[in-house]
Each structure stands twice: as structure tokens, then as C-alpha cells.
Amino acid sequence: MSTPTPKEAPSVKGKVLLVEDDPMVVRMYERKFKLEGFKLTMAFNGFEGLEALKKERPDIILLDIMMPKMSGLEMLKIVKDDPQYKDLPVVMLTNLGDRAEDVQKCKELGAEDYWVKANMKLEVITEKIGLILKKYSGR
Amino acid sequence: MKLNLKIAIFLTAGFLAVLLVFVMMPGARPGRDSLVFFTLTAVVDLFLAIYLKKTVVDPVKRLKAVVQKIGAGDLTKRVEVGSHDEIGELSASFNRMTEKLVDANRDLQAKVKELSEEHGRLSSLVESVKLGVVMVDLRLSVILANQAARAIFGKPQAKNISFQDMSDKIKGSVNISQALSYYVHAGKPLNIQEVMIGESYYRLFMSPVRDIVEHIFIGAVVVMEDVTDQKKLDKMRTEIVSVTSHQLRTPATIVKGNLEMVLGGDVGKISKAQKELLDDTYLGNERMIHLINDLMDAAKINEGKLVFPLAPVQLEDIVEEVTKENQAFADEKHVKLVYNQPAAGLPKVNINKDKIKQVFQNLIDNAVKYSSIDDKGRVEVDIQSDDKYLRFAVKDNGIGIPKADQEKMFERFSRGSNSTKLDPGGGSGLGLYIAKAVVEQAGGKIWFESKEGEGSTFYVAFPIH
Numbered sequence: 065m066s067t068p069t070p071k072e073a074p075s076v077k078g079k080v081l082l083v084e085d086d087p088m089v090v091r092m093y094e095r096k097f098k099l100e101g102f103k104l105t106m107a108f109n110g111f112e113g114l115e116a117l118k119k120e121r122p123d124i125i126l127l128d129i130m131m132p133k134m135s136g137l138e139m140l141k142i143v144k145d146d147p148q149y150k151d152l153p154v155v156m157l158t159n160l161g162d163r164a165e166d167v168q169k170c171k172e173l174g175a176e177d178y179w180v181k182a183n184m185k186l187e188v189i190t191e192k193i194g195l196i197l198k199k200y201s202g203r
Numbered sequence: 204m205k206l207n208l209k210i211a212i213f214l215t216a217g218f219l220a221v222l223l224v225f226v227m228m229p230g231a232r233p234g235r236d237s238l239v240f241f242t243l244t245a246v247v248d249l250f251l252a253i254y255l256k257k258t259v260v261d262p263v264k265r266l267k268a269v270v271q272k273i274g275a276g277d278l279t280k281r282v283e284v285g286s287h288d289e290i291g292e293l294s295a296s297f298n299r300m301t302e303k304l305v306d307a308n309r310d311l312q313a314k315v316k317e318l319s320e321e322h323g324r325l326s327s328l329v330e331s332v333k334l335g336v337v338m339v340d341l342r343l344s345v346i347l348a349n350q351a352a353r354a355i356f357g358k359p360q361a362k363n364i365s366f367q368d369m370s371d372k373i374k375g376s377v378n379i380s381q382a383l384s385y386y387v388h389a390g391k392p393l394n395i396q397e398v399m400i401g402e403s404y405y406r407l408f409m410s411p412v413r414d415i416v417e418h419i420f421i422g423a424v425v426v427m428e429d430v431t432d433q434k435k436l437d438k439m440r441t442e443i444v445s446v447t448s449h450q451l452r453t454p455a456t457i458v459k460g461n462l463e464m465v466l467g468g469d470v471g472k473i474s475k476a477q478k479e480l481l482d483d484t485y486l487g488n489e490r491m492i493h494l495i496n497d498l499m500d501a502a503k504i505n506e507g508k509l510v511f512p513l514a515p516v517q518l519e520d521i522v523e524e525v526t527k528e529n530q531a532f533a534d535e536k537h538v539k540l541v542y543n544q545p546a547a548g549l550p551k552v553n554i555n556k557d558k559i560k561q562v563f564q565n566l567i568d569n570a571v572k573y574s575s576i577d578d579k580g581r582v583e584v585d586i587q588s589d590d591k592y593l594r595f596a597v598k599d600n601g602i603g604i605p606k607a608d609q610e611k612m613f614e615r616f617s618r619g620s621n622s623t624k625l626d627p628g629g630g631s632g633l634g635l636y637i638a639k640a641v642v643e644q645a646g647g648k649i650w651f652e653s654k655e656g657e658g659s660t661f662y663v664a665f666p667i668h
Contacts, residue, residue, distance in 0.1 A: 089453065089460075092461055092464075093460070095470075096460065096469070130449075159452035159456060160449055161448075161499055181453070181456040182452040182455050182459065182492045182495070186460050187463070187467070
């Protein structure tokens with residue numbers, strides 16, 4: 065919490081697909097991501113996420129785990145089984161426990177990372193998204 | 204009158220009578236005389252024999268009959284004391300002896316009754332107690348197993364069970380015979396192990412038994428308590444904690460993120476006063492998140508699921524990092540925080556970096572917090588190694604931990620009774636509980652030395668591979 069700094073008009077850094085079922089959480093990330101210059105697409109469950117994926121062609125997916133209709137893990141499997149999307153970075157952004165086996169499982173399924181929402185500042189999240197996009201754009 | 208005197212008088216009188224007849228008889232002749240003499244002698248002998256039978260043989264016979272009856276157990280019989288001779292005396296003293304025997308027998312019976320009542324009480328106590336009780340001797344043969352124990356090992360109808368019955372039924376990694384023989388021979392006072400028998404969980408308390416008289420070890424007693432229901436309840440509680448913790452994280456995330464944007468000026472300038480209030484709100488929310496995380500970790504420990512991947516780590520790097528991160532907090536609390544860097548490079552240890560960092564963070568944070576008195580607080584952090592262990596230590600000169608609280612410091616929700624003054628509404632009482640589990644998962648040890656009013660030193664040691 066440093067002194068407030070005036071924000072400059074950000075340049076577009078990439079397109080983020082946020083799959084998250086809690087509207088207040090969505091609203092919060094939406095505001096921050098837009099402030100930081102990301103283009104944002106939102107979906108409220110796995111099914112909507114897969115549709116948005118086809119339509120919007122995002123650069124990165126932020127994926128919650130516990131969601132109605134289709135969980136994040138199911139969507140992750142489908143995305144990583146699809147040759148068209150398997151190289152797209154997917155980060156689990158969840159409040160589900162940080163159990164070693166959960167993290168391990170998601171990484172084995174092809175997730176780039178596993179972030180616990182409550183334990184990460186928004187500025188750290190946006191910074192890390194930037195780093196991942198940079199890493200993948202160089203490929 | 205004495206018997207031999209009686210006989211002597213009788214013989215003398217008989218002899219004198221015969222002699223008198225001879226002397227008085229006029230014109231005595233040898234042939235007829237000796238016939239008469241022998242006849243007279245025979246008559247006297249006959250009288251003598253009759254007399255002896257009456258005074259000696261008959262009483263002895265009566266005595267014998269009574270003795271036989273008493274010998275056969277009838278202590279009500281007594282000998283008739285008819286005369287004042289030796290036989291009379293013998294009979295009288297025999298009667299006295301019998302009286303004494305009756306008395307002794309009565310005492311003995313009372314003692315036996317008392318003892319068997321005592322024994323009955325004890326065995327019905329052991330038998331009826333709901334806990335399983337088994338006693339084994341030094342060779343691990345079962346001497347006694349109560350009703351509950353026999354039922355636990357599937358033999359409720361049997362009078363006793365064998366050691367084999369026991370060791371066959373006890374599931375899991377516990378080697379019951381090894382454990383027992385250790386406790387039997389080492390004579391250690393008490394040990395608790397949790398085992399599974401059938402589908403139920405039992406807690407075993409083992410203690411050696413000493414002979415009451417000679418004080419040597421004669422075996423061990425195993426007391427078994429069914430803790431299945433407790434375990435089920437514990438599991439349910441753990442699941443509830445886990446689920447609710449997860450649910451609690453989401454609103455806390457919303458507070459955290461939105462406040463971060465407000466405080467960061469993302470949605471416009473805020474006044475100094477607003478910032479002060481929101482800073483505290485942010486920190487309060489952070490504390491809640493910390494608490495939720497601790498609860499989730501504690502629930503995982505409870506479920507036995509606290510498993511973190513281990514990797515070789517340079518421990519002094521973490522220590523340096525954590526010390527630096529805590530510097531601002533120490534300054535704020537006017538505590539001098541010193542890190543004594545090791546002179547030479549230290550070997551790596553196999554740990555989970557993030558979790559151990561959290562442990563050190565917790566220990567240093569505690570040390571600073573509890574030594575922030577009169578601006579004289581001092582916290583020293585160091586790290587050393589010998590051939591086997593790498594040891595991290597945090598020493599403070601703070602309030603210390605009261606002796607009464609020391610034993611329980613690593614238990615869940617345990618806090619020093621003097622801690623609230625310096626940490627109002629603070630810690631969850633889970634920090635050290637989690638620290639212990641995390642350190643032990645990596646094969647390490649955690650312990651402390653403390654004196655109330657003088658300070659504490661916490662140690663964490665990891666084996667060097």
C-alpha cells in the first residue's frame with residue numbers, strides 16, 4: 065500500500081478469459097484488469113468458458129475450480145485435450161485449498177500455475193499474467 | 204494318681220497277698236503249692252490286665268477315635284477327660300489344642316472371606332469396566348483379559364484370549380508385541396498408541412506392572428479405549444472447517460481486492476483519514492485470511508493430509524529473506540532484530556520452501572511481538588550446523604512462556620496465558636501447531652526453551668542428508 069499514483073492510459077497487454085462464478089469477484093477482477101490494460105472476456109462456468117474460448121480466442125485463461133454445470137478441472141481437461149488450444153496458458157485462480165495434491169493434479173493436467181485468490185494481491189496477479197503472456201508470446 | 208504308681212501299688216499288693224496266703228497256709232507242699240501260686244499269680248495278672256484295659260487301653264482308644272474325627276475335619280468333637288493320670292492330661296491338652304485349632308480356623312476363614320470378597324470386588328470391577336483391559340506377563344502370555352477386551356478381540360464367550368488373538372486382530376503399522384515387550388522390559392510408565400481393530404479405532408495405554416512385594420517388573424497392562432466415535436466426529440469437524448474455510452475465503456478476497464484498488468488510488472484519491480481507516484480494514488481482513496489459512500492447514504493436519512513436496516533448499520537464504528521482511532515490523536515495535544549470518548556456507552536441507560518460510564516467519568513474528576516491551580526488545584536469529592543437523596534459532600528477551608503453559612504450546616488453539624497483552628485479538632493459537640506438523644513432515648524437530656519474564660528461544664532442526 066504505497067502512496068497512490070495516478071494511472072496512465074494503459075496499452076492493451078493481452079486478452080484474458082476469466083472463468084469465475086461469483087459476480088462480485090468477477091466485477092473486482094474486471095475493474096483491475098481493465099485498469100491494467102488487459103482486454104477481458106468473462107464466463108460464469110465451464111460450458112460458457114468453452115464457448116467464449118472459441119469466440120474470443122484469448123491469450124490466457126484464468127480458471128476457477130468450483131463452478132456449477134462444469135467445473136474448472138473438467139474444462140481444463142477439455143482445453144488441454146484440444147490440439148487447437150493445448151498450448152494456451154491456463155492458470156487456476158481459485159479459493160480451493162492449496163493442497164499439494166490439488167496443485168500437482170492441475171499441473172499434471174497442463175495448468176501453468178495455481179493461484180489462491182485470497183492470498184494474492186491484484187497487482188501481483190496482473191504482474192504475473194504479464195510475465196506469462198510475455199513468456200508465451202516469445203514461443 | 205499316676206499310672207505307674209497305680210500299677211506298682213497293685214502289683215505290690217497282689218504279690219504281698221499271694222505271699223501272705225503261702226505263709227499263713229499250714230503244712231504247705233511244694234507240688235500243690237506252686238500250682239496254687241501260679242493260679243493266684245494268673246488271677247492277679249488277670250485283674251491287672253482288666254485294670255490296664257480300663258485305665259489305659261480304653262481311654263487311648265477313645266482318644267484315637269476322637270483324634271481321627273478331628274483329623275477328618277470335625278472340630279466339634281472333644282475327648283472325655285475321665286481320670287487324672289497321663290491319659291487324662293493328654294486328653295485335656297488335646298482338647299485345649301483342638302480349641303486353639305478352632306480359633307485359628309475361625310480367623311483363617313474370616314481372612315479368606317475378606318480376601319475373596321476383595322478379589323471378587325476387584326475382578327468384577329475389571330470385568331465390568333467398559334475399557335478393554337489385558338494383562339500380560341514378561342513372556343507376553345495373556346494372564347487376564349476382561350469382558351470388554353475379549354469382545355474387542357472377537358472372543359466374548361472365552362474365559363481368556365491368547366496373545367496371538369490380540370496381535371492378529373490389531374491392524375496397521377503397530378507391532379504390538381514389539382511395543383509391549385519394550386514397555387514391559389524398559390519399565391517405562393505410559394505410552395499411547397492408536398490402532399485399528401476390526402473396523403474400530405482404539406487408543407492403547409500401556410504401562411508396566413510391578414510385583415507389589417518385590418517391586419520387580421512382572422508384566423504390562425494394556426488398556427484399550429474405543430475412539431471410533433471420537434474419530435468420526437473429528438473427521439466431520441475437519442470437513443466442516445475445510446468447506447467453510449473455503450467459503451470464507453471468497454468474501455475475504457473481495458474485501459482484499461477492492462480495498463487494494465481504493466488504497467492504491469485506482470479509483471481516485473482518498474484522504475489521509477480515509478486511508479488510515481482503510482489500512483486498518485485491510486490489515487484486519489488480512490488477519491482473517493491468515494486465520495482461515497491456518498484453520499485449513501490445521502484441518503489438513505487433522506486429516507493426516509498435510510503433505511508438501513520437499514526439495515533441497517539453502518536454509519540460510521530463507522532465514523535472511525524472512526529476517527529482512529520482518530525488519531519493518533521490528534522497527535515499528537521498537538525491537539532490535541539481528542541476524543547472525545553463518546561464517547561458512549551450510550549444506551542444503553530437504554524441505555518445502557514456502558511452508559518452512561511460513562514457519563520461520565511465524566517464529567520471528569512471535570519473537571518480535573512478545574519482546575516489544577519498554578523499547579528494550581531484542582531478537583536474535585541464527586543458524587548453525589553440526590554433522591547431522593542444521594539448526595535455526597530465534598532468541599528473544601520478551602515475556603517468555605509461563606511454565607504451566609509450556610507443555611501445551613504445540614497443541615491446537617494453545618496460547619501463552621500472558622500473550623494477550625502484547626497480541627490483543629491476535630494469533631489463532633494454531634501457528635505452533637502447524638509449525639510442528641510442517642517441520643516434522645520434513646523430518647525435522649521443533650522445540651523451545653523459555654522462562655517467564657526472561658524470554659524464549661525457539662529451535663528448528665533439520666537432518667542433513
